[in-house]
Amino acid sequence: MHLKGIGMTIIPIKKVKKIHIIINPAAGRIEPILPIINLAMNEAKIDWDVFVTKKKHDPFLFAQEAVKRNVDAVAVYGGDGTVMEAMSALLGSEIPLAILPGGTANVLATELKVPKDLKEACGLICHQNPQAKIIDVGKMNKQYFILRLGLGFEAEMMKQADRKIKNRFGRLAYVISSAKALKKIQEVQYELIIDGKKYTEKGVTCIVANSGNIGYSDLSLHNQIDVSDGLLDVVIVRRAHIGLLAYVIKHVFAKQPADHMELVQHWQGKDIQVSASPEQVVQCDGEPLEKIPVHAQVVPGAVRILVPAEKPE
Numbered sequence: 616m617h618l619k620g621i622g623m624t625i626i627p628i629k630k631v632k633k634i635h636i637i638i639n640p641a642a643g644r645i646e647p648i649l650p651i652i653n654l655a656m657n658e659a660k661i662d663w664d665v666f667v668t669k670k671k672h673d674p675f676l677f678a679q680e681a682v683k684r685n686v687d688a689v690a691v692y693g694g695d696g697t698v699m700e701a702m703s704a705l706l707g708s709e710i711p712l713a714i715l716p717g718g719t720a721n722v723l724a725t726e727l728k729v730p731k732d733l734k735e736a737c738g739l740i741c742h743q744n745p746q747a748k749i750i751d752v753g754k755m756n757k758q759y760f761i762l763r764l765g766l767g768f769e770a771e772m773m774k775q776a777d778r779k780i781k782n783r784f785g786r787l788a789y790v791i792s793s794a795k796a797l798k799k800i801q802e803v804q805y806e807l808i809i810d811g812k813k814y815t816e817k818g819v820t821c822i823v824a825n826s827g828n829i830g831y832s833d834l835s836l837h838n839q840i841d842v843s844d845g846l847l848d849v850v851i852v853r854r855a856h857i858g859l860l861a862y863v864i865k866h867v868f869a870k871q872p873a874d875h876m877e878l879v880q881h882w883q884g885k886d887i888q889v890s891a892s893p894e895q896v897v898q899c900d901g902e903p904l905e906k907i908p909v910h911a912q913v914v915p916g917a918v919r920i921l922v923p924a925e926k927p928e
């Protein structure tokens with residue numbers, strides 16, 4: 616049985632008294648980080664230590680250290696990549712993670728309604744009755760993901776939108792890169808095994824999603840892809856056109872009536888295998904990977920993330 620509905624996946628946690636704060640100084644935003652954190656933690660009488668990352672796996676190592684020292688919570692100032700690194704050290708522990716959104720991409724924070732403002736995000740840690748949401752993560756081979764995997768068009772687009780273009784053009788980078796990726800578009804035969812059942816489907820891109828927020832826009836999505844339902848969602852887009860992503864956002868992730876169902880296929884499952892012929896570029900949480908067959912599993916209820924208190928409707 617998996618938990619359905621938002622209420623059942625949000626739990627009260629004990630008041631934070633001791634916290635490790637991991638800061639990625641290379642995160643996208645320029646803002647005075649320490650004075651804001653210092654003020655918030657001092658006012659709430661929280662004992663805090665700060666760890667500054669220099670290398671890719673530092674967030675993991677620092678979070679591992681926090682588990683050893685049995686802190687009440689770990690906070691991460693950074694983007695989705697930093698959060699995922701730290702999170703993978705917390706899996707299986709009950710130590711909650713606080714996201715202090717500091718990156719260019721904070722898709723998970725957006726999905727969980729964590730405030731973008733640093734002072735407000737610190738407020739979740741300092742709260743008298745803090746709350747956490749229990750969320751799933753995906754696992755592919757030995758790597759964890761919080762958002763999604765993509766094969767084909769979507770992965771090609773991520774690959775084309777490199778850091779330089781992203782810095783220069785921001786979100787427009789994806790429009791530029793999707794135009795580039797469209798030139799390479801091809802129809803692919805996808806072989807899927809979803810919880811032991813086989814499917815063969817032709818399409819231009821295949822997405823395996825844990826989180827519903829697609830991250831390219833500020834659209835607040837009314838989605839069926841639930842980060843706490845113990846399931847991964849598999850979406851195959853059958854045909855490409857210039858508005859492909861806008862289409863996916865509107866009709867798949869935003870749960871519009873299925874009047875174009877000839878264009879997309881949607882499944883859910885716990886154990887997903889995807890192979891493509893010809894082989895396709897793969898992206899995992901926005902990071903391009905080699906052309907490898909995908910075997911993804913959901914790790915249900917893997918981690919606790921501090922979220923704002925629910926307001927009565």
Ligand SMILES: [Mg+2]
Nearest residue numbers: 841842844846
């Ligand atoms: Mg899910």
